[in-house]
Amino acid sequence: MALALPLWRRSRPLLAPAVGAVVALLVLGPLVFLAWMGVREGAGEFLLRVGPLGLPTVIGRTFLLAVGTTVFALALAVPLAWLVARSDLPGRRLLRWLAPLPLTIPPYIGAIVYQILLAPGGTLDLTVARLRSLPAHQVSVVPFYGLTGAGWVLGLFTFPYIYLLVEAALERANPALVEVARGAGLTPWQAFRRVTLPLLRPAVLSGILMVFLYVWADFGVVSLLRVRTLTTIIYDYVQGTLDWGVPAGLSLILTGITLLVLALQRHLLGRAGYVQIGSGARPPRPVPLGRARLPALVFAVLTLTAAFLLPVAVLAVQAARMRPAALAAFLWAQTPYFLNSLWTAAGGATAALLLALSIAWLQERRGRGFGLSTLCQVGYAIPGTVLGLGMVGFFSGIFPWLYATAGVVMAGYLVLFLTPALQAVKAALAQLPVSLEDAARTLGRGGLATFREVTFPLIRPGLLGGWLLAFILCMRELAATLILRPPGFDTLPVRVWIQTMDVGPEPGAAALALALVASIALPWLGILLAGRRLIAMT
Amino acid sequence: MTTRRHGEQRWGGRKGTGLLIGAVAAGLLLSPAFAGASEVTLYSARKEDLIRPAIEAFQKETGIRVTLLTGRAGELARRIELERGKPNGDVFLGTAAGITELLRQKGLLEPYASPYAREIPEEFRAADHAWVGITGRVRVLIYNTNRVKPAEAPESYFDLTAPRWKGQVAVASLGERTTVSWLAALMALKGEAATRQYVDALRANGLKVLKNNTEVRNAVARGEVAVGITNHYYYMLQLQEDPRSPIAIVYPDQGPTGMGTPVFSITAAIIKGAPHQTEARALIDFLLKPAGNRLLVEGEFEIPLLPRVAVVGADRGIRGLGQFKKAPVTQVQLAELEPTVERLFGSIFLP
Numbered sequence: 001m002a003l004a005l006p007l008w009r010r011s012r013p014l015l016a017p018a019v020g021a022v023v024a025l026l027v028l029g030p031l032v033f034l035a036w037m038g039v040r041e042g043a044g045e046f047l048l049r050v051g052p053l054g055l056p057t058v059i060g061r062t063f064l065l066a067v068g069t070t071v072f073a074l075a076l077a078v079p080l081a082w083l084v085a086r087s088d089l090p091g092r093r094l095l096r097w098l099a100p101l102p103l104t105i106p107p108y109i110g111a112i113v114y115q116i117l118l119a120p121g122g123t124l125d126l127t128v129a130r131l132r133s134l135p136a137h138q139v140s141v142v143p144f145y146g147l148t149g150a151g152w153v154l155g156l157f158t159f160p161y162i163y164l165l166v167e168a169a170l171e172r173a174n175p176a177l178v179e180v181a182r183g184a185g186l187t188p189w190q191a192f193r194r195v196t197l198p199l200l201r202p203a204v205l206s207g208i209l210m211v212f213l214y215v216w217a218d219f220g221v222v223s224l225l226r227v228r229t230l231t232t233i234i235y236d237y238v239q240g241t242l243d244w245g246v247p248a249g250l251s252l253i254l255t256g257i258t259l260l261v262l263a264l265q266r267h268l269l270g271r272a273g274y275v276q277i278g279s280g281a282r283p284p285r286p287v288p289l290g291r292a293r294l295p296a297l298v299f300a301v302l303t304l305t306a307a308f309l310l311p312v313a314v315l316a317v318q319a320a321r322m323r324p325a326a327l328a329a330f331l332w333a334q335t336p337y338f339l340n341s342l343w344t345a346a347g348g349a350t351a352a353l354l355l356a357l358s359i360a361w362l363q364e365r366r367g368r369g370f371g372l373s374t375l376c377q378v379g380y381a382i383p384g385t386v387l388g389l390g391m392v393g394f395f396s397g398i399f400p401w402l403y404a405t406a407g408v409v410m411a412g413y414l415v416l417f418l419t420p421a422l423q424a425v426k427a428a429l430a431q432l433p434v435s436l437e438d439a440a441r442t443l444g445r446g447g448l449a450t451f452r453e454v455t456f457p458l459i460r461p462g463l464l465g466g467w468l469l470a471f472i473l474c475m476r477e478l479a480a481t482l483i484l485r486p487p488g489f490d491t492l493p494v495r496v497w498i499q500t501m502d503v504g505p506e507p508g509a510a511a512l513a514l515a516l517v518a519s520i521a522l523p524w525l526g527i528l529l530a531g532r533r534l535i536a537m538t
Numbered sequence: 539m540t541t542r543r544h545g546e547q548r549w550g551g552r553k554g555t556g557l558l559i560g561a562v563a564a565g566l567l568l569s570p571a572f573a574g575a576s577e578v579t580l581y582s583a584r585k586e587d588l589i590r591p592a593i594e595a596f597q598k599e600t601g602i603r604v605t606l607l608t609g610r611a612g613e614l615a616r617r618i619e620l621e622r623g624k625p626n627g628d629v630f631l632g633t634a635a636g637i638t639e640l641l642r643q644k645g646l647l648e649p650y651a652s653p654y655a656r657e658i659p660e661e662f663r664a665a666d667h668a669w670v671g672i673t674g675r676v677r678v679l680i681y682n683t684n685r686v687k688p689a690e691a692p693e694s695y696f697d698l699t700a701p702r703w704k705g706q707v708a709v710a711s712l713g714e715r716t717t718v719s720w721l722a723a724l725m726a727l728k729g730e731a732a733t734r735q736y737v738d739a740l741r742a743n744g745l746k747v748l749k750n751n752t753e754v755r756n757a758v759a760r761g762e763v764a765v766g767i768t769n770h771y772y773y774m775l776q777l778q779e780d781p782r783s784p785i786a787i788v789y790p791d792q793g794p795t796g797m798g799t800p801v802f803s804i805t806a807a808i809i810k811g812a813p814h815q816t817e818a819r820a821l822i823d824f825l826l827k828p829a830g831n832r833l834l835v836e837g838e839f840e841i842p843l844l845p846r847v848a849v850v851g852a853d854r855g856i857r858g859l860g861q862f863k864k865a866p867v868t869q870v871q872l873a874e875l876e877p878t879v880e881r882l883f884g885s886i887f888l889p
Contacts, residue, residue, distance in 0.1 A: 228888060236711055240718065241612050241884070242641075403621075498586050
């Protein structure tokens with residue numbers, strides 16, 4: 001009898017171990033390699049050599065930066081999400097499309113842009129110097145390098161992580177709850193604090209975690225803006241020396257701290273549980289902003305200008321310093337790199353989505369595999385440099401046939417961006433009542449048929465969103481790609497890096513960065529529009 | 539009606555998936571790991587734009603296709619170490635002898651006595667022909683002429699600990715191998731204790747450690763700092779970007795009792811077990827022949843190590859070998875001291 005079952009049904013119990021093995025191998029393998037290298041090469045000397053680095057200060061500084069950036073990102077994201085979802089702000093439909101766009105600008109490119117504008121001797125200083133007719137070097141308007149500059153840039157380009165989650169949560173929350181609260185005599189502010197905010201708590205906490213861990217693992221911005229963190233120290237050792245002991249040891253310390261943060265988040269989130277039965281029957285009535293309308297509009301416009309329009313304009317101005325013919329020829333010569341980026345990102349995002357779907361299904365429908373989420377989050381939180389270093393070592397030792405192929409680059413993307421994909425898929429699956437699937441099974445559909453005919457069509461927008469997010473993140477990945485890429489296989493971000501390493505933010509680098517932003521932003525807009533049509537049809 | 543539309547959509551989805559899988563598969567097959575023919579893979583720690591002319595000339599002359607992997611010296615050396623069993627790269631082009639010498643000691647390089655290497659002075663070669671210097675760079679000082687009058691310019695590295703230069707001196711981190719080589723030169727000529735003392739004094743005087751030499755030259759050109767300790771061609775690169783830049787160059791420690799100005803060489807080496815040995819040798823030969831070497835010198839503003847290649851930038855004050863007092867250390871001496879430098883000063887020379 002058992003033999004009569006179709007193959008996939010017999011093999012289903014194998015899904016959990018199989019998925020677990022893949023994730024564990026890809027995340028733990030590199031870490032084990034680093035631990036081994038760290039122990040083999042100078043474990044005894046480690047403390048002696050790391051002593052003068054002033055690690056407590058470095059860790060404290062990174063922590064400060066992560067907290068500051070998170071607060072700044074929250075201050076941008078939560079009001080913006082509320083304005084878009086709940087208020088009568090003019091142009092909020094357009095805003096809904098535009099607000100996630102800063103994600104298409106990799107933070108290291110944002111850092112280059114603000115370096116051009118705000119660094120000592122940059123545009124701002126020169127302008128002020130000219131106005132006051134002073135020599136340029138005597139003018140320094142803002143203290144740009146250091147924590148302030150880095151926090152500014154990181155906050156501007158990571159706030160959409162929080163915005164996306166909070167806006168979606170606001171859309172899902174039943175507006176009747178707020179109306180009931182208002183009816184019971186609460187002021188709008190009280191209603192927001194006591195009803196809306198608690199409902200948003202899980203979304204806000206997840207968003208905080210995304211931004212916090214991003215900053216913790218960031219390499220590009222901090223190294224450009226001269227903040228010394230664990231990641232930059234590791235990278236300096238990787239770049240400049242053949243020493244394995246120090247970078248491997250520091251990588252493990254960094255991973256340990258990440259695990260602590262994850263445990264803390266789990267602890268905090270564990271206490272937040274609000275379940276809504278059914279969703280809002282009618283769309284929320286927009287809250288009239290009244291006299292706050294103008295300030296709110298100014299806030300929204302300024303945020304988007306600083307985080308998207310201004311950077312794009314600066315890149316365009318820089319790129320325009322090249323003659324059009326030369327520019328066209330230069331960009332044409334970059335086609336192979338563009339294609340490299342495109343197909344590895346598509347492959348990485350697809351692999352991430354498939355794995356995320358398996359994990360989400362195990363968790364939401366089978367109640368298993370929760371440890372896998374933590375493993376995935378470790379992958380997300382490992383700095384690209386550390387992951388790259390561990391992965392090349394791991395693959396060259398265990399899977400030499402995969403080492404130095406584009407396959408390893410995609411495996412790196414998979415590990416780094418499984419978490420964002422998983423979050424999107426889980427959100428979609430959680431909203432789908434199990435009763436619908438049960439009904440299909442009662443009507444005689446098999447498990448696979450149920451998935452194909454009921455589950456998949458309903459969660460498709462969520463899957464699309466998850467894939468797109470992973471794709472965008474893969475397209476802009478730099479630190480791990482630098483270490484993982486096979487010879488001759490550069491991606492667009494690698495070319496931007498090579499170009500800026502040569503000569504600083506030159507027209508060529510700006511044109512490339514602009515091409516990168518466009519190639520991320522255009523599919524994003526396209527799929528957003530297509531996604532709306534899909535939703536409209538159902 | 540609805541059903542048909544659903545059907546169409548699903549078909550569209552399958553076609554999309556098929557295309558995606560096809561594209562990924564095609565990409566995998568076309569990726570360089572699967573390519574054949576006459577080719578050579580170059581692991582280069584050199585700035586890519588500057589080395590391109592030489593590579594293109596080599597491809598044109600020999601018909602050998604060059605696959606270029608640009609990275610930092612340490613990163614590339616790590617690759618070579620990990621690929622020990624099955625190397626992917628053929629030739630390694632390092633920024634200074636230090637890392638290359640470490641690779642030689644680990645038995646990761648294939649000795650090759652190029653007939654064209656004979657004209658390179660012996661102090662720029664490995665004794666067993668594992669690597670050879672191809673061009674040189676000089677460790678100079680550059681200063682901002684708006685902030686420093688020529689008469690007041692520092693004449694020695696050791697002037698920079700004076701109060702006059704407090705917070706006004708920048709140097710690149712150890713991510714730039716030439717910073718390590720420079721400290722190694724000080725150690726070779728002044729001893730460990732004196733070098734430690736000097737570094738401490740620099741630090742106490744507010745030395746700014748920046749990410750790389752490009753940042754050092756930008757900081758000096760913008761007037762963010764007055765003086766930069768860097769390599770001579772950054773002076774030329776700055777002038778190339780803006781000929782009216784307010785910067786000037788100093789060859790330090792030239793006096794009768796001065797230690798002289800250190801010279802470091804770009805090194806080329808063949809990786810042990812390289813899959814394209816013949817092509818790798820052809821590339822090394824090409825870079826050492828005057829015609830090819832001239833392209834490197836011109837592209838990178840390096841100083842030639844070959845007597846028959848002319849100095850570029852002589853009109854702007856660049857001097858060739860023999861035109862200034864060179865610090866008396868060999869590349870091997872520097873390379874042997876570099877690990878000690880990393881241990882002693884690694885934690886200080888971070889940005």
